[in-house]
Amino acid sequence: MTRQEVLDLYFMDARSKLIDLAAFFDRVERASGESDFRLAALEQALALLHSDQPQKAKAVLLSLSDPTTEPIAKAPGKGACGAWPGAQPAA
Amino acid sequence: MRYIEPHGHMVSRTTDDYEAMVTAGCAAVCEPAFWAGFDRSGVEGFHDYFCQLTDYEPKRAARFGLPHFCWLCINPKESEDVALAEDVLGIIPKFLDRPNVLGIGEIGLNKNTRNEMQILERHVDLAATHGQLILVHTPHLEDKLKGTRLILDVLKADSRIDPGRVIIDHCEEHTIERVLDAGFWAGITLYPESKTTPARAVDMYELYGQSNIWLNSACDWGRSDPLSVPKTALEMRRRGHSAATIDRLIFQNPARFMGQNPRFQLREGA
Numbered sequence: 001m002t003r004q005e006v007l008d009l010y011f012m013d014a015r016s017k018l019i020d021l022a023a024f025f026d027r028v029e030r031a032s033g034e035s036d037f038r039l040a041a042l043e044q045a046l047a048l049l050h051s052d053q054p055q056k057a058k059a060v061l062l063s064l065s066d067p068t069t070e071p072i073a074k075a076p077g078k079g080a081c082g083a084w085p086g087a088q089p090a091a
Numbered sequence: 092m093r094y095i096e097p098h099g100h101m102v103s104r105t106t107d108d109y110e111a112m113v114t115a116g117c118a119a120v121c122e123p124a125f126w127a128g129f130d131r132s133g134v135e136g137f138h139d140y141f142c143q144l145t146d147y148e149p150k151r152a153a154r155f156g157l158p159h160f161c162w163l164c165i166n167p168k169e170s171e172d173v174a175l176a177e178d179v180l181g182i183i184p185k186f187l188d189r190p191n192v193l194g195i196g197e198i199g200l201n202k203n204t205r206n207e208m209q210i211l212e213r214h215v216d217l218a219a220t221h222g223q224l225i226l227v228h229t230p231h232l233e234d235k236l237k238g239t240r241l242i243l244d245v246l247k248a249d250s251r252i253d254p255g256r257v258i259i260d261h262c263e264e265h266t267i268e269r270v271l272d273a274g275f276w277a278g279i280t281l282y283p284e285s286k287t288t289p290a291r292a293v294d295m296y297e298l299y300g301q302s303n304i305w306l307n308s309a310c311d312w313g314r315s316d317p318l319s320v321p322k323t324a325l326e327m328r329r330r331g332h333s334a335a336t337i338d339r340l341i342f343q344n345p346a347r348f349m350g351q352n353p354r355f356q357l358r359e360g361a
């Protein structure tokens with residue numbers, strides 16, 4: 001596909017998702033109380049979109065992933081939350 | 092249009108879903124054993140589930156002329172209980188002769204624990220011992236990268252395992268290359284929020300090779316869409332892919348993988 005064709009097919013969808021994301025950050029800011037590592041993880045991943053490197057989707061997924069390699073001793077539960085707690089930057 | 096749903100948890104779906112799938116061109120549905128959304132209290136629950144997958148569900152599908160196949164295992168979410176998992180592993184062999192069983196699946200990891208790894212290895216051994224195809228579930232979200240690496244290590248460590256007879260499912264942009272590069276088949280799951288959208292699935296198909304990939308909906312009791320494979324075919328049409336290319340991805344590829352088991356037979360003319 002040409003860039004024009006990609007824009008014709010996907011621009012409105014991307015625009016809508018971008019505004020949703022902006023509204024989400026506004027909503028978080030307006031809310032009271034503490035946030036947690038998930039917000040920091042999302043902000044870090046967002047910065048990757050400014051890169052001029054290809055494969056941004058892959059980079060975002062990697063940044064939200066547990067990078068460790070050893071199996072853990074016991075399951076903390078069954079679910080996953082979408083970000084890795086260990087990724088939070090030192091305060 | 093014709094397609095195969097290679098990963099659908101039909102026990103969780105309504106009869107209306109069967110009708111909609113067949114209307115959309117579904118030529119076969121394949122159902123891996125999975126977590127019911129709650130932990131079963133014992134091996135008897137799995138016995139009943141395997142009876143449902145090998146007896147009742149194929150009859151329900153047959154009312155719409157739809158061939159139904161299945162895969163058997165204890166899923167990784169319940170594999171943390173090693174004693175229960177060993178009991179379930181003990182009853183699987185007596186179901187392997189049932190005519191709609193394609194192999195062992197969906198095995199894999201959930202939270203990447205030592206117990207899950209132990210039971211994954213036991214399933215791989217079971218599959219190798221009985222010459223079965225393997226369908227692998229990779230973990231969700233932040234656990235997927237690590238889980239995919241660990242699963243590939245386990246599979247590559249067993250010299251009896253032919254990667255061409257194993258599909259690693261729920262691949263995303265950060266895992267699909269390493270799966271394909273290691274010679275395994277890669278599954279892409281179309282699932283709201285936690286997996287991929289049709290547009291991303293087509294991106295991956297275009298980017299990462301087009302031979303050993305299948306698409307599936309993994310429709311189950313969660314928010315999911317049993318028609319997401321044909322909807323992705325529409326996405327491909329919008330991008331200008333030919334009918335032949337679409338047919339290769341959504342029909343011929345899954346038929347080629349599952350056809351490695353001679354039990355995988357479609358209706359004449361499908």
Ligand SMILES: [Zn+2]
Binds near residue numbers: 197
């Ligand atoms: Zn599944």
